[in-house]
Amino acid sequence: GDSVTQMEGPVTLSEEAFLTINCTYTATGYPSLFWYVQYPGEGLQLLLKATKADDKGSNKGFEATYRKETTSFHLEKGSVQVSDSAVYFCALMNTGFQKLVFGTGTRLLVSP
């Protein structure tokens, strides 16, 4: 079945450091890919998405490119802030199946 694999956390960075959170997927067909962010005590917020190969999703300085050849959707940000500290979930949705398949989440901790 479809699955998403994320790097284990926590990822600990200093403010203004470069961020990469790896995400790879296994899926039949051509899924849409998502990054969601969860701040402490809150639900999930859609951060960005890409619906086809080579699409780049971007939002709030974060970006991820849908790489079909490597089945990856790595999340990047050039300069993180303390306020970016949260848990980040990579997810996929296969067309017609409706269900989101989540990775296990990666906790990001940014220190001043």
Add this chain to the structure above:
Amino acid sequence: GAVVSQHPSRVICKSGTSVKIECRSLDFQATTMFWYRQFPKQSLMLMATSNEGSKATYEQGVEKDKFLINHASLTLSTLTVTSAHPEDSSFYICSARELRGTQETQYFGPGTRLLVL
């Protein structure tokens, strides 16, 4: 992006009582909503898919008689935890599916933290 609300945000109840959680899509119609459960420091576990006007589809291992789902309108789904017990304490999150043409996105509510004493 689209907004999904949940109510209540936090509830404490006694063992044996029932608790109802509401999920509303505020600025779009959602024929499909989803209910998830999240344990501390873990990913989301899909409990059921709620379809407007029809019965919910439950994931394997989820008791449909314990977790009653009603999707009475295009903007409201409810989850009722019946005869709650301490092991039902968890963070419950709903999401609503927005469909624009062929593109679909799920928007999540802020979650409801349930504590059963």
